[in-house]
Amino acid sequence: MMEPPPQSTAAASVVSGSTTAKIETLLEAHETLSATADAKPEDLPPHERVVVHTDVPYAPKSRFFPGKAKEMISAILREKLSGATYDADTAPMMVRDITDAIKTKLKDMNLERYKLVVQAVLGEQRGQGFQMSCRCFWDSNTDNYAHASFTNDSIFCVAGAFAMYLY
Numbered sequence: 001m002m003e004p005p006p007q008s009t010a011a012a013s014v015v016s017g018s019t020t021a022k023i024e025t026l027l028e029a030h031e032t033l034s035a036t037a038d039a040k041p042e043d044l045p046p047h048e049r050v051v052v053h054t055d056v057p058y059a060p061k062s063r064f065f066p067g068k069a070k071e072m073i074s075a076i077l078r079e080k081l082s083g084a085t086y087d088a089d090t091a092p093m094m095v096r097d098i099t100d101a102i103k104t105k106l107k108d109m110n111l112e113r114y115k116l117v118v119q120a121v122l123g124e125q126r127g128q129g130f131q132m133s134c135r136c137f138w139d140s141n142t143d144n145y146a147h148a149s150f151t152n153d154s155i156f157c158v159a160g161a162f163a164m165y166l167y
Helices: 009-037 066-081 091-107
Strands: 114-124 144-151 155-165
Touching (some): 066 091, 066 144, 091 114, 091 155
Antiparallel strands (some): 114 155
16 A cells, blocks of 8 residues: 655644634534524514514405496596597696596595506597507406596597505
């Protein structure tokens, strides 16, 4: 059997000293991690404690009903746009007025913890086609939407209201 070449004692002590230091550092880190893993919540500082609130309602007290909302949106569109003609200069203000009226009426429905989003598109009626789509991730048990449209000889308008429950 062959023996390894002899090393100087200075080199051997340096290697073993650095290895020992690394091992001690790793052991200290392990002790620190295991101490925090076994700590009880009351032993942790306040910013590291996890608090679970059980009084948060996970089901809405009042629901968004799309049928009622659709009737309300249709009534607002008829009220604001009956007899109106398209004007490119006033169209942005008309859309803002329509969406604000819809949002105000939706807020009057007292939907607690719902995020309400209202969107409307107003354009000039020239016999063209129009398609509108929206996408959103939501909970089908609590969230819903309603939409309505209005047309006359001069303008068309499509308005939609989305209600998303905030957990």
